[in-house]
């Protein structure tokens with residue numbers, strides 16, 4: 001196929017101050033975008049796409065690569081969850097300029113992505129036995145290593161990188177909160193975090209306490225069993 005079609009890369013749409021997130025009503029790849037926007041206190045339209053509406057939306061070409069999330073912002077339709085998270089963090093001042101600090105942020109994000117690649121297929125298949133096996137056998141090792149990284153900065157009593165919140169904190173908070181701390185799940189999996197990474201658990205509570213907007217969102221978002 002040639003390049004004759006319209007350029008849909010970061011497709012430009014009519015400029016507007018309105019922000020709309022199109023994503024499913026789940027806590028997976030697009031949820032970190034909701035977390036960043038609520039933490040920052042930016043109002044946006046949270047379009048939770050129901051499964052029966054997805055085929056038509058997909059055919060409409062809204063999402064450049066045929067998958068969600070898609071964020072309409074600054075006159076663009078942005079896709080790819082991790083690229084969108086970076087965009088927002090750069091825009092809001094949650095991304096370091098210094099290359100070494102950027103490396104520290106990116107390596108933490110890549111660790112989360114590696115875990116996601118193992119866990120999300122199990123969640124989508126609702127393979128709870130495999131999920132439990134991964135959580136009890138593999139996760140403790142990862143949690144310990146991630147906590148070690150946290151402790152390399154300010155003895156684990158601050159944020160992941162430098163003196164302020166960064167993309168690394170957003171990505172890891174999404175992972176830690178939704179895998180271990182949220183109400184629907186903490187009775188089953190919370191002990192894995194408590195036993196293997198107590199400082200990481202304290203960091204997650206500290207992070208949450210630093211944003212009223214995020215606290216309110218997490219208290220009021222639709223409940224999900226998985």
Ligand SMILES: N[C@@H](CCC(=O)N[C@@H](CS)C(=O)NCC(=O)O)C(=O)O
Pocket residue numbers: 024028029030058066067068069079080081082
């Ligand atoms: N690499 C993409 C993956 C997006 C993705 O797989 N999204 C899923 C939901 S989490 C989706 O849209 N599934 C429906 C489909 O592919 O038709 C990203 O990170 O945004």
